[in-house]
Amino acid sequence: MDLGWFRPHLLTHPDHVQHVLRDNTANYVRDGQGMFWRPIRRLLGDGILSDGPIWQASRRNLQPLFSAKHVDSLVDRMADVLASAVAELEQRVVPGQPVDAGVEMSRIVYLTMIKLFFEDRISPEQADRLVPALDAIATSITFRLLVPFVPNYVPMPGDRTFRRAVRTIDEIIFPIVREVRSAPGSGDDIISTLWQARGDSGEPLTEQQVRDDVVAMFGAATETTSVVLTWLWPLLDAHPEMAARLYGEVAAVVGDGRVRREHVPRLRYTRMVLDELLRLYPAGWLFPRTAVATDAIGGVRIKAGSTVLISPFLTHRMPAFWERPLEFDPERFAPESAVHRHRYAYFPFGGGPHQCIGRHVFAAEAPLIVASILSRFRPHVTSGQPRPQAAASLRTGAPVLMTLSPAERRMAA
Numbered sequence: 001m002d003l004g005w006f007r008p009h010l011l012t013h014p015d016h017v018q019h020v021l022r023d024n025t026a027n028y029v030r031d032g033q034g035m036f037w038r039p040i041r042r043l044l045g046d047g048i049l050s051d052g053p054i055w056q057a058s059r060r061n062l063q064p065l066f067s068a069k070h071v072d073s074l075v076d077r078m079a080d081v082l083a084s085a086v087a088e089l090e091q092r093v094v095p096g097q098p099v100d101a102g103v104e105m106s107r108i109v110y111l112t113m114i115k116l117f118f119e120d121r122i123s124p125e126q127a128d129r130l131v132p133a134l135d136a137i138a139t140s141i142t143f144r145l146l147v148p149f150v151p152n153y154v155p156m157p158g159d160r161t162f163r164r165a166v167r168t169i170d171e172i173i174f175p176i177v178r179e180v181r182s183a184p185g186s187g188d189d190i191i192s193t194l195w196q197a198r199g200d201s202g203e204p205l206t207e208q209q210v211r212d213d214v215v216a217m218f219g220a221a222t223e224t225t226s227v228v229l230t231w232l233w234p235l236l237d238a239h240p241e242m243a244a245r246l247y248g249e250v251a252a253v254v255g256d257g258r259v260r261r262e263h264v265p266r267l268r269y270t271r272m273v274l275d276e277l278l279r280l281y282p283a284g285w286l287f288p289r290t291a292v293a294t295d296a297i298g299g300v301r302i303k304a305g306s307t308v309l310i311s312p313f314l315t316h317r318m319p320a321f322w323e324r325p326l327e328f329d330p331e332r333f334a335p336e337s338a339v340h341r342h343r344y345a346y347f348p349f350g351g352g353p354h355q356c357i358g359r360h361v362f363a364a365e366a367p368l369i370v371a372s373i374l375s376r377f378r379p380h381v382t383s384g385q386p387r388p389q390a391a392a393s394l395r396t397g398a399p400v401l402m403t404l405s406p407a408e409r410r411m412a413a
């Protein structure tokens with residue numbers, strides 16, 4: 001791509017994606033000094049979102065908390081929070097008056113993640129300050145992401161909002177980080193885990209490192225999930241037959257009660273819908289790597305130091321690998337359909353050593369959220385089909401507004 005002074009290579013073929021993310025991963029680093037990471041690094045420092053030995057130590061520390069088995073043990077906790085979040089929404093909804101789907105998805109996801117990450121250490125008042133600050137980060141950074149070669153000392157729109165948001169986040173998170181060090185509680189929350197971690201020479205992490213990883217994890221977990229789920233409602237509205245099948249599954253599995261852990265494996269069509277949602281609207285739509293040594297990909301010379309861009313959004317829409325790529329069709333993800341697909345034709349969670357550490361959290365949380373909402377409501381979108389807007393994640397260009405009418409209740413099958 002020729003962007004004037006900045007000339008990154010955009011890779012879309014699954015073989016090339018695999019080369020960078022998995023086969024020759026040592027040559028393609030997430031470079032903290034590189035242009036794309038510079039704006040993000042101001043918020044997150046070096047840790048789980050960086051590369052090299054510091055990333056490796058963070059990944060090693062956090063991995064056990066995010067294994068499929070450990071996440072499964074947290075599903076009851078997530079289901080409890082969701083039940084009260086959806087009950088609260090039920091109280092608030094006025095028939096015929098639309099709600100903003102993005103705002104509601106964020107609220108639900110933040111409440112669930114706050115419980116998961118911080119147990120009861122964040123008060124509702126603190127959450128009310130933290131959530132808009134994180135939201136402000138995701139949007140105020142866009143300008144710098146679009147022109148990553150502009151140095152930080154050149155002022156840009158969004159900078160002041162960004163700095164203010166970082167201050168708010170620090171005012172809330174640092175005291176909690178300190179509190180957990182002196183009173184670790186049950187010890188299986190993310191901050192206690194980070195305090196127990198040791199570096200290569202046996203030293204504990206610093207306060208700053210614990211803060212950086214907590215904020216990085218929390219930001220990555222909430223922004224992505226709520227953005228993806230916001231795209232669901234316009235798609236269901238445009239495909240009533242698929243929506244009806246989804247409603248039918250939720251009613252048959254969940255019935256009249258609240259969604260529980262044992263329902264999740266039985267929500268098979270819900271999972272197919274979510275997989276297809278992540279194909280069309282992968283929240284992590286574009287991510288960069290820097291080439292360490294000169295290499296060749298598909299006959300093209302990649303010079304040492306150049307930036308390589310990878311985009312699940314583009315690869316997921318390539319006609320060479322997907323029939324009718326722009327159509328929403330959950331059947332693509334029926335268990336028997338995946339067999340012939342290239343591993344890197346579909347990679348909403350990336351791949352190789354940096355593959356998303358939170359994918360099991362999404363796999364548990366997203367069906368719970370969708371089923372909790374659809375067991376209570378029938379959504380109807382009033383704002384039309386949104387278009388994607390390139391930000392740090394793939395947001396909708398305009399708010400998605402929807403009315404929520406009560407769902408017919410029935411007993412589970």
Ligand code: HEM
Nearest residue numbers: 220221224225228283284287348349350354356357358361
């Ligand atoms: C729909 C939801 C999500 C999507 C689409 C998504 C996407 C991604 C992608 C594409 C990457 C790879 C980035 C790269 O290779 O440079 C990634 C990494 C990461 N994700 Fe997610 N993610 C999601 C949810 C989550 C959740 C729920 C968490 C936390 C609980 C999380 C935490 C992370 C972290 C910490 C990394 C960096 C891992 C590493 O480099 O070792 N993500 N995610």
